[in-house]
Amino acid sequence: MEEKKNAQKVCPYAKKCGGCQYQGIPYPAQLKKKHNQVQSLLKRFGTVKPVIGMKDPYFYRNKVHAVFDRDRKGNIISGIYEQNSHRVVPIDQCLIEDEKSQEIIRTIRGMLKSFKIKTYDEDTGYGLLRHVLVRRGFTSNEVMVVLVVASPIFPSKNNFVKALRKVHPEISTVVLNINDKNTSMVLGEREIILYGKGFIRDTICGKSFRISAKSFYQVNPVQTEILYKKAVEFAGLTGKEKVIDAYCGIGTIGMIASDKAKEVIGVELNKDAVRDARINARENKVVNISFRQGDAGEFMEAMAAADEKADVVFMDPPRSGSSEKFLNSVTRLAPKKIVYISCNPETLARDLLFLTKKNYVVKEIQPVEMFCFTDHTEVVTWLEKAAR
Numbered sequence: 574m575e576e577k578k579n580a581q582k583v584c585p586y587a588k589k590c591g592g593c594q595y596q597g598i599p600y601p602a603q604l605k606k607k608h609n610q611v612q613s614l615l616k617r618f619g620t621v622k623p624v625i626g627m628k629d630p631y632f633y634r635n636k637v638h639a640v641f642d643r644d645r646k647g648n649i650i651s652g653i654y655e656q657n658s659h660r661v662v663p664i665d666q667c668l669i670e671d672e673k674s675q676e677i678i679r680t681i682r683g684m685l686k687s688f689k690i691k692t693y694d695e696d697t698g699y700g701l702l703r704h705v706l707v708r709r710g711f712t713s714n715e716v717m718v719v720l721v722v723a724s725p726i727f728p729s730k731n732n733f734v735k736a737l738r739k740v741h742p743e744i745s746t747v748v749l750n751i752n753d754k755n756t757s758m759v760l761g762e763r764e765i766i767l768y769g770k771g772f773i774r775d776t777i778c779g780k781s782f783r784i785s786a787k788s789f790y791q792v793n794p795v796q797t798e799i800l801y802k803k804a805v806e807f808a809g810l811t812g813k814e815k816v817i818d819a820y821c822g823i824g825t826i827g828m829i830a831s832d833k834a835k836e837v838i839g840v841e842l843n844k845d846a847v848r849d850a851r852i853n854a855r856e857n858k859v860v861n862i863s864f865r866q867g868d869a870g871e872f873m874e875a876m877a878a879a880d881e882k883a884d885v886v887f888m889d890p891p892r893s894g895s896s897e898k899f900l901n902s903v904t905r906l907a908p909k910k911i912v913y914i915s916c917n918p919e920t921l922a923r924d925l926l927f928l929t930k931k932n933y934v935v936k937e938i939q940p941v942e943m944f945c946f947t948d949h950t951e952v953v954t955w956l957e958k959a960a961r
């Protein structure tokens with residue numbers, strides 16, 4: 574009996590879906606596998622600490638994305654794209670996505686017929702609903718539903734929202750996102766708020782954040798706290814430092830570090846995220862932080878050209894890693910510490926090679942599990958400027 578209770582859950586969609594490359598592997602072995610992978614990529618820079626895993630590796634994703642389509646018989650389906658294809662694998666229950674959000678997606682799927690809403694067909698361009706995205710605030714329980722549609726005319730939209738909220742009163746905002754392009758990007762530029770404020774809130778490391786539909790937000794809230802705490806610990810702040818939070822998103826890392834720093838500057842490309850970041854600073858009464866919108870590399874280059882310095886640089890680039898422009902400029906700003914947060918150990922290895930050739934030494938490499946059952950690993954690395 575006991576054994577059954579502790580047995581690993583088995584996903585019936587694993588083969589077709591392909592989203593969880595480590596399905597079927599016991600969780601402790603997954604962590605070992607991730608460690609080995611990071612170790613083999615980064616061992617030249619030092620010992621890699623064991624991966625900080627999750628106690629409960631299921632239903633952790635606070636953001637659920639479902640593609641809508643029809644099957645051959647014409648039934649409405651929702652799920653995810655089959656790997657390397659645009660065929661939709663229908664999924665009723667995913668083991669890593671937030672359960673409440675999945676319930677909402679199932680409800681929406683059931684409502685479409687009576688509201689005469691057609692799913693979008695990528696080949697013909699006919700139909701309306703392309704994707705549904707649901708995000709839930711882990712501490713606030715606020716829920717955002719984003720309906721991604723091919724055209725802004727959504728039939729009986731007010732009644733649709735009313736009917737949806739009747740089943741799920743926890744939904745605090747509904748956003749219509751218009752994506753009329755033939756693209757694999759999920760979200761389009763234009764948004765219409767159908768209900769609520771157009772964003773949700775969540776609290777992380779004691780600070781409250783608003784998150785808009787198009788802003789990046791870490792998908793595993795339990796582990797994000799661990800990751801951010803580690804990053805701030807590595808920075809070893811004393812209250813006197815000028816800190817840069819590069820690729821800052823909605824300003825999370827910089828705001829959490831701001832209590833222990835003299836000044837923080839965040840830089841981020843996404844306009845909506847920067848707007849969120851500025852409002853987040855105001856609402857948390859953080860006065861020693863400011864944000865710039867633009868390419869992080871260009872911002873750092875301009876700072877270096879003005880002969881400015883920084884004491885600590887946090888950098889958290891996308892999977893493609895940082896740019897040479899950024900890395901070159903960082904070394905000119907000559908921070909004592911660089912804390913590099915990476916979601917792709919391969920580009921991390923490339924960028925660490927650059928930095929270690931330029932007078933930086935790696936002090937600690939700490940992988941943190943953010944993506945259980947997948948082959949992705951987050952790694953936070955602490956670098957120090959070597960004494961000349």
Ligand code: SAH
Pocket residue numbers: 789790791819820821822823824825826840841842843846867868869870889890891
């Ligand atoms: N540190 C944040 C966001 C990390 S995700 C957090 O923990 O939530 C990476 C972020 O980099 C995204 O918000 C993305 O919009 C941003 N980004 C991507 N390319 C960029 C660039 N060239 N310059 C600045 N920001 C960029």
